[in-house]
Amino acid sequence: MKIVIIGPGAMGCLFxxxxxxxxxxxxxxxxxxxxxxxxxxxxxxxxxxGKTRVIRVNAxxxxxxxxxxxxxGICVKAYDTGSTIPSLLALVSERTLVxxxxxxxxxxxxxxxxxxxxxxxxxxxxxxxxxxxxxHVRHAGNGPxxxxxxxxxHHGRAMELAVVLSRASPATTAAPDMKAVLWSKLIINACIGxxxxxSGLANGQLAEQVEWRTLLRSAAEEAAAxxxxxxxxxxxxxxxxxxxxxxxxxxxxxxSMLQDIRRGRKTEIDAINGAIIREAGALGIPVPVHEELIxxxxxxG
Ligand code: PAF
Numbered sequence: 001m002k003i004v005i006i007g008p009g010a011m012g013c014l015f016x017x018x019x020x021x022x023x024x025x026x027x028x029x030x031x032x033x034x035x036x037x038x039x040x041x042x043x044x045x046x047x048x049x050g051k052t053r054v055i056r057v058n059a060x061x062x063x064x065x066x067x068x069x070x071x072x073g074i075c076v077k078a079y080d081t082g083s084t085i086p087s088l089l090a091l092v093s094e095r096t097l098v099x100x101x102x103x104x105x106x107x108x109x110x111x112x113x114x115x116x117x118x119x120x121x122x123x124x125x126x127x128x129x130x131x132x133x134x135x136h137v138r139h140a141g142n143g144p145x146x147x148x149x150x151x152x153x154h155h156g157r158a159m160e161l162a163v164v165l166s167r168a169s170p171a172t173t174a175a176p177d178m179k180a181v182l183w184s185k186l187i188i189n190a191c192i193g194x195x196x197x198x199s200g201l202a203n204g205q206l207a208e209q210v211e212w213r214t215l216l217r218s219a220a221e222e223a224a225a226x227x228x229x230x231x232x233x234x235x236x237x238x239x240x241x242x243x244x245x246x247x248x249x250x251x252x253x254x255x256s257m258l259q260d261i262r263r264g265r266k267t268e269i270d271a272i273n274g275a276i277i278r279e280a281g282a283l284g285i286p287v288p289v290h291e292e293l294i295x296x297x298x299x300x301g
Pocket of ligand 1 (some may be wrong): 188189192193203246250253254255256257
């Protein structure tokens with residue numbers, strides 16, 4: 001397959017590398033020409049299990065050079081989704097499938113406003129990936145990736161795509177209810193992201209320390225109540241246990257929100273906790289914990 005990954009962040013670089021190793025023709029599309037040149041020259045570096053692999057990929061800032069793409073993977077931060085649309089439109093043909101692998105809500109809808117919804121898929125991934133430098137990531141562990149079609153009648157296409165992706169990212173499956181997939185990840189991110197960013201703790205420590213664990217619990221319960229009122233069937237039975245399990249299974253991971261705060265970068269809090277607050281507001285459900293979290297994260301910078 002000819003695949004373009006938009007966004008050379010932690011997930012974009014990881015997926016570009018894994019898909020290249022699985023035999024696909026992969027191109028990374030970056031908004032910064034200088035970084036694209038660096039990655040094209042040096043290759044991607046993936047550190048895993050104490051070893052570093054160098055993987056050659058094409059990287060460019062010019063979408064015009066990337067015609068006839070089979071699959072486009074969008075891996076930019078949620079607040080950058082809108083700015084990828086012109087590149088997306090320059091790349092798509094009638095056969096191109098588009099998969100957003102991003103945090104938060106609203107990304108897939110922004111894409112589907114421009115691309116035929118039958119070709120649009122959303123996914124979430126639990127790979128542990130940390131960006132160490134340009135084109136350089138630490139792959140802390142394989143995690144499951146779940147994708148779904150925007151239109152339930154195209155679940156079959158999502159299953160076909162999952163088979164292709166699973167050669168690169170082993171535990172990839174398709175779920176028939178994409179909303180359930182996105183909300184299940186949203187709740188995890190809305191709890192671990194801001195609380196790790198506020199505490200400065202790695203995910204595992206967050207679950208161990210009783211004060212932070214109590215806050216994780218309140219945030220998970222509050223978000224799950226919104227999902228329940230929207231009749232979203234989460235992929236787990238107990239949201240609090242699900243959040244704690246992710247903390248433990250990614251114990252050494254520095255969450256992406258904490259990484260953003262440490263680098264002085266904008267966080268995805270608006271697409272994550274902001275989405276929960278907006279959905280709760282529309283339903284008249286109070287979400288004081290998430291409102292406090294968003295205020296505190298904004299206050300950090
Ligand atoms: O954003 C992240 O870092 C991850 O999605 C998660 C699940 C919070 C684990 O670190």
